[in-house]
Structure formats: structure tokens, C-alpha cells
Amino acid sequence: MPEGDTIHRAAAALRTALTGRATTRFDAPRLYGPRPALGRVIERIETHGKHLEIVWDDGLVLHTHLRMNGSWHLYRGGERWRRPTEQMRVVIEVPDWVAVCFSAPTVETYREFDRFRHPGFGRLGPDLCTAPDDELMECARRILDYPEPECPISEVLLDQHVACGVGNVYRSEILWACELSPFATVGSLLPADCVQVIHAASRMLRSNLQHVYRVTASEIPGGLAVYGRNGQRCARCGDTVQVRRVGEHARTLYHCPGCQVRHQPAAAAKPHPDEPVMDPHPAAAQYLADLPWRRDSLAG
Secondary structure, eight states: OOOHHHHHHHHHHHHHHHTTOBOSEEEOTTOBSOOOOTTOBEEEEEEETTEEEEEETTSEEEEEEOTTTOEEEEEETTOOOSSOGGGEEEEEEETTEEEEEESOSEEEEEEGGGGGGSTTTOOOOOBTTTOOHHHHHHHHHHHHTOSOTTSBHHHHTTOTTTOBSOOHHHHHHHHHHTTBOTTOBGGGOOHHHHHHHHHHHHHHHHHTTTOSSOOSOTTSTTSOSSTTOTTSBOTTTOOBOEEEEETTTTEEEEEOTTTOOBTOOGGGSSOOTTSOSSOOSHHHHHHHHHOHHHHHHHHO
16 A cells, blocks of 8 residues: 555656656556656656656646555566556656556646646645655645544545655554544544644654654564554553544444544444444454453453
8 A cells, every 4th residue: 555655665666767757668557647758858756645746848847646455666677577468557668778657547738837736636745754854844734724624534544635755654643643533523623632643644654764664663563653563452551453444435443442532533442333343244243242351341
């Protein structure tokens, strides 16, 4: 699952291989927009959260949005691809290198001077991997002044118009680090809370720019505090980490109900009766019931 740090690493590799070189092949079977002409030189490669842009010397911009499953790979000429050909969305060849984008749901081109008039693209928030302090404060203000104050902070963190770079893994880890309830509405947050969340997000993303595996809590085995740890004991309070599917796209959210209670709405303390917090399989329920710290709490 790509996030801001992953995209930055991919962009760094693509810059090394592609920038300043003439395009010898371009193939994009699902492209929306004009195709770059062969022979045109790639001038720069930029990232904005999960958006990656490749810009040619005539002002044409290739925009890919990787969302949940997309990725960019870089190969030497003739090297075997690591993913199936049917998942290919873009191929760009230059002398000695082949860049391939797999499974990106958005692949489109437009002229650079039309950037902010492009339908649906909008003005993205600052990139938390590179933003200076004044832009980080602007991100905090965007949370504080969010136009939908009843929206939970866990959803606002994924809004790339607030800030770019946070994906599903980081939102769970950021909120745990800040001891914030993922169901806290942005309207209930104080200015200091907004600053804390943005600084935690920026710190985590920047610390992982050079890492293949994400580490947000180095003192915890595996490097992650809550993400992927459903049913395990929270390293901070000892309660059981839970996972729920939330939001319009029902994405998984990991959190600890024992210590992530700041600004928690009363209605969010327990899930809706029809909403499972874990795998509904009976074996999962038995597993949770047999956890020693769960048995103790139920008995006492």
C-alpha cells in the first residue's frame, strides 16, 4: 500500500534514471489525454502525496494517482517485470532504463499551464515529507478550519487537500502517537491538537524516507504501534488493539480503545451493533476471548 514516503523513494529512483533523457517508448493503454512525443526529454519528476507527475520539456505532464494498489517500478532494459503485464498502466523507456506503472487507477496527461484548471485536481495541500515549518502550520490551520467540522480526524488525515503524504498505515500510527480518538471530530480539536497531529505526521514520514519498511515506533517489535496488530496488547496501556472499517470506502483503521480517548465522542466509544470490530469468524472471537489480559478484565 503506497504512502508518502514510498512515493518519494519511487520518485527519487525515477529521477535518477529518467531525468534529462529522451523518451524512446511510451505506452499507456488507459491514458486520458495527449501522448508525449517520442524524443521529448523528461525534465522533472514531482510528488504530492500519492500523486506522481512526470514532466516533459514541452510542458506535458503525466499524472498518476496510485491510491491503494498502484506502484512504479524501474527496470534495466530487458529485465523481467516483477508484476503481470496485464497490470501495466504506463511504460516509459529511455536509453538503458524502463519505468513501469502498475495498477494505478488514474493515468492522465495535461499541459502544465492548465494545472489548476484541471477538473477535479484542485489545489493539493503541502507535502509533509518536504514542507517547511510555515507550510506545516498551514496544514494545521486547514484541519482547524475544515469545512465539515463533524468529520472525524481519521478521515481528514486522508484528505490530500489538507496535507499530502498520509495513507492508511500512517493515520492509525499518528493518532495512536497523539493519543487521539480516531473518531474525534475536527470541530472538537484545539489548535494545539492540530499542530501536534501535523508534526507527528511529518516526523514519521520524513524518518521513513530512506527505509524500505516503515517504522513509527522503534521500541515496539515490528516497528508499528497499532497498524496490523489487531487482537494484540497495546504497548502503552495494555488494552487490546482493535480494527474497524470506517469512512466512505470502508478502509481499515487500527486503534487502541484504552488509551486513544482524547476528544472521543460518546457515540464512538462502541461500534454500531451491525459493525464488526474484528474478523467475524468464530475462531477470531474465541482467540480474543482467550487473551490473558482480556480474561482478567472480564473476570474482574
